[in-house]
Amino acid sequence: MSKKKTYEAEDFSHHVTSMGTYFAIFAALMVLTALTVWVAFQDFGSLNVPIAFAIATVKATVVVLFFMHVIHSPKMTAAILVGSIVFLGILFLLTFSDYLSRFWPMA
Amino acid sequence: MTTDAIDSAQTPRHEEGTNYINAEYGLLSWLFTIDHKRIAILYMISVTALFFVGGIFALLLRLELMTPQGDLFTSDTYNKLFTLHGVVMIFFFLIPAVPSVLGNFILPLQLGARDLAFPKINLLSWYLYVIGALMGVVVMLLGGVDTGWTFYTPFSTTYSNTWVVPTVLAGFIAGFSSILTGLNFIVTIHKMRAPGLTWFRLPLMVWALYGTSLIQLLATPVLGIALLLIAVERLWQVGIFNPALGGDPILFQHLFWFYSHPAVYIMILPAMGVISEVIACFSRRKIFGYKFVAFSSLAIAFLGFLIWAHHLFVAGISVYSAMIFSFLTMFVAVPSAIKTFNWTSTLYKGSVSYEAPMLYALGFIGMFLIGGLTGLFLATLGIDIHVHDTYFVVAHFHYVMVGSVIMAYFAGIHYWWPKMTGRMYPEWWARLAALLVFVGFNLTFFPQFLLGYLGMPRRYHAYVPEFQVLNVMSTAGATILGAGYLLPLIYFVWALKYAPRASANPWGASGLEWHTPSPPTTHNFEDTPTVTWEAYDEKAWLKEAEKNV
Amino acid sequence: MSEHADTAHPALRHHFDDLNQQHAAGTLGMWFFLVTEILFFGPLFFTYALFRSGSLDPSFQNAFIAASHHQNITLGLTNTIVLIASSLTVALGVYFAQTNKKKPLVLMLVLTLLCGVAFLVIKGIEYNQHFAHHLFPGQGFHWDGAPELARGGQMFYILYFCMTGLHAFHMVIGIGIFIYILMRAMRNDFSSDYYVPIEVSGLYWHFVDIVWIFLFPMLYLIDPASKH
Missing domain, CATH: 1.10.287 (Helix Hairpins)
Known part of the structure; x- marks a missing residue:
């Protein structure tokens, strides 16, 4: 085998x-x-x-x-890179969701 | 009985040969080892020491709380005690316990690999852990720190007169130890699986460790920066987090919990992996819904990043943002429930036996259920405002971290003890300890749900007299719990010398770690195994075992 | 490539089957380490975005502009060029290792180290100017602009020193790594079969370069035309 x-x-x-x-x-x-x-x-x-x-x-x-050399690397490499940027994006997005709406008037 | 069949089939060719323990002698051979199994043992010793340090702080806290008056310690001392309890237990016990001890030992074995991908980095991460832990101990000797393990600003940066900077640096260094462990695991899982060991043939422990490693890599650096900024703010006297200087204290809470909420999953995910292994073994069944359990680990790892601000509901964040976080938090219940349902479904029609690891595992399911469901109470905005900063929260996270994670750690230690040491342990005493832990734990923490619901705030050394009965119950339970934790320490040390020798596969379990002798040789496998069976497929595995006779 | 040839290679570590597996693991390990690095620098970028956007205190928008006018764009630009040039020399180093050209490889590694040191020297000159102008945050901070912008101006310099300081620290580590790589290259450790340590160290170096690519416009080029 x-x-x-x-x-x-x-x-x-x-x-x-x-x-x-x-x-x-x-x-x-x-x-x-x-x-x-x-x-x-x-x-x-x-x-x-x-x-x-x-x-x-x-x-x-x-x-x-x-x-x-990501262009000649396995797709996994690009996926790792994009993935980490996605998680950083979560940090930015959800934290800004607090700061940007903090002074909105209450309904 | 199947156990015997597997035993005879798997008897190693070198019955009395060398193994990783007797391969080399002397303290230096341990301190400079790059063998993942020896490093796991180093971790086990250091983590156990820190566990008892943190436990002593816990007992002192419970002793103070036996009476409503703050009579044993001053409020300042009490602040230091609960801070050190939290720092030690979280950064130096819970975070490394399951991955660095059990994961380190078992992951390469389960993958059929000779070691982790980066053995020297593995040793480095132990040294980083030790340096961090020693800094923590030095802080204790110098007089401690009183900010709470969360280091909330601006108290930690501006007002506290205790040893904040060394403590955050200790946490920072321990964080890097955790990152390097995660890095090692993730590369090992990707690149060092035995031939035939495809992703869906991996034991669920491996999936759980994969999810854990992702969180360690993605979340820990954020904590690192948050802690560094505290040091910067304290040393330069500037105000990134100080509203008086234009900063924002909630920014620190965001950064801190971006790590520290996922950190809960660094603790619980590998614990869930252990439980999957133990339940499959002692139910003699393939785990029910393998793919669901596997993917739920990744789902928990991902969802864990979307929910951190539920720790900030009453801290002053935007109401709209709080609604989003409350909503997202509910989603974590889904993969957690999937796991719980699949474990119980595995038990159904299984041939269940009640060895000590299984007792801990069954305890885990119950405790995790209570801990998890009370988490949903806290995720609900209205209830959280009522019970925030009360003993309800304390009880909730102790059910998850102590009731679940430590139960699973003990389950794993008992389950893999024969593999790690080549000796069994005294079953009767182990069952007694499991029982003591279960009873003691519930007696300690269930009353705290009631106390919290009635409004007893956390982190005070005195309280109103009507809470005394429940507090005395809690302290009594803590004493039993302490005995339950001490007992294994005694019989495990005894077992090292006097317990009967373990065969390669004393439980008749499935998984590549049982294909090597107990304890394994330095290189784990004489020949790299080829995997032809599905995960936990007892029958196919037995056939394989018979072929090897 | 046959497995036997690999097994014989002196650089093969005992726990890998062949060099291919070892290389794949090393490269993947560095990429996952860079994940950690992205999330290590990330929160500082977030903090910068939060304060500069004026979400907390609208006066910080103008304060950041005023503060950045104290920055020396020429030195910042020089450092950007130096760092990108060093990335080129690292990439060429990998090329010469892959093609078994030892002398050009050593030259490229030396040039990389020189660029790295030059960057730190220029950074040191800049820091020195900031200290001289009392722009280091804390008790000694002195703001000569509009007083209502002082808090924001100091916040800019807190972030400036944290971000460039952390970046410079990474440069120091990178220089250490490349000194080690240079010594190994001179010892003839590398060849077209075995060049991955250079590749992996290069990944780290390029990452540090990329951080600077973002820091340069953020810290030096905030509306420079409005400076009078």
């Missing part, structure tokens, strides 16, 4: 990302950093914060996908 392993070892990828990709990602991150600074000096009204946050998220996603 052939012994099949159940420990999901086949999930480990030895993918080699090329140097060109790494430099391209670095260039993209530099452009996005410049964009962050430029955007901060513009007046988009109440949109400044969401824009800054969006750019930072894009930068983080790029780092995660390419520098941290």
Whole structure:
């Protein structure tokens, strides 16, 4: 009987990302950093914060996908990452549900 | 009898060979071990020591409460006593007890693995635990801390003159011990299962430990930051949590309970895992509704994160938010009830025998039922406002943490004792102890439901005279409970030397841990086992056992 | 890859069947550790959001803007670039390990360490300026702006020091890890068969980089144009 392993070892990828990709990602991150600074000096009204946050998220996603190789990793890795952000989201959402409604009038 | 068949089938090839206990000798061979089984024993010794320290504080509290006057201790001393009781019992006993002692020992065995994924990190987490616990002991010697185990601000940050910073740092360090244990377990479960051991063939203990580990990883760091911020606020004299300086004391309560409510499930989930194992074994049946019990562990782990602010109903949070949390809290009753129903359904038409682990398990079901259902009372906004900060709350969480978790811990210790030490224990004394614990526990804490309902507030050293009868009952019960906890300590030490030797599978239980000799060798399995049967499938397992003869 | 070749590998730990399992476990372990890290930094981000949004005290919105005007954007930007560059060198380090190029690997690890140290030095210069301007929260805090914004201004600096302090602490740990990795690389421990320790340490390093990617706009770029 052939012994099949159940420990999901086949999930480990030895993918080699090329140097060109790494430099391209670095260039993209530099452009996005410049964009962050430029955007901060513009007046988009109440949109400044969401824009800054969006750019930072894009930068983080790029780092995660390419520098941290999530794009070539098992789906489990992305699931772990998304899962932890979901739980952090619960912390934000439910705690803000208190602060934002604290001074609402009583019905 | 099936037990004999399994025994003979599973007799290890090296009858008198070396095992993990006699593989090496000397104190250093224990202090620098990376064997998960030895680390479990280290945890067992340290956790037991802290349990009795916390227990002494509890007895002193009960002694004070025998009389309505605050005559034995000053109110300040009383504050310190209940704080230290809480800190020691929660951070240094209940959180590590089931996962770090039983889980550490049994998880790799149940998975058919040679060790946890990161043995050195496992040892590190024991050392972190010891450092945290020693800091706690130093705090006690220096004069203690009086904030309550919850460290509520701004009292803890601004007004308390006791050793708050060392205590929160002790909790912080113990928290990292807990995180590293969870990390180790979760990776081990993912990557080190024996061939054939698919997710739905895992013992329910493994599912429970998986859920526990998720909570340890996701919740403990939040406590870590909350405790660090207390230290920051105290040391720099700033006001993140101080309304006088623009901060918000309820922010601390949010962060604290974001951990500390799920922490209740760090305690109860692995305890439920133990109960599933014990009930399946001593009912001689496959657990009823395996997948429901398995998934209910994950459901509890998840839902545990949505309900923390039910500790804050009268703290000043928004009424609307309180309604949401009250509503969400009700949902936790569902997976908890699923587990309870499935355990009782397993008993139905099972061939039940009443060895000590089973007595504790049956006690667990009853205590958990009472503890769980009174939790629903407290989740209801209207009732909570009435009984908040009374002995009703104290009784409720002791039913869950002492009545349930410690019962399950004792069930597990008795159940796996033959595997851990290679010796049986004196059954008659064990049953007596189980009985004492059950009677003593109920006598201690049931009166407290009544006291709380009648309005006796918690955390005071004096009370009005009409509450004395119930308080005396409670103290009497605590004495019996104390005897019930002391008795196993005595007969377990006795058993190490004098009890009869245990076979590989004295209970005729199913699970890979019973496929190794008692006690196991350092590497657990001579050959990595291949699993071909479903979880708790006694018949398929027996057939397998016969094949190996 | 055959199992026999793996079993012979000196880096294989006794409790794993083969290197593949060992690598998978190590990588997964680091990812679960990063879960903990996300929820370790998370509450500080929440606290920041709570105070900056003005949910508790509306004056904190303007106070945070006023306080951030004391920040040196040039130094913050420099540090951002330094840190992203260090992430690049770590990623290239993994590449050179995977392709069995020892000398470039060592070079990349040295560059990573230099970037890490440079970051901490610049951070130290900034802290020094804050101390000089009495911006360290507590008894010595001195606010020269509008008095009604003083509480919020101090809250900004509490969070600034907590967040950057915790981040810097992670950098120090990361530098320690990479010194160890560098020593192993010079000892020829790594090859295309066995590079996962670099990969795993890299995951940690990139995570610390990502934290900074968020901290930079949060702490340095709150409406900088309104500074007069």
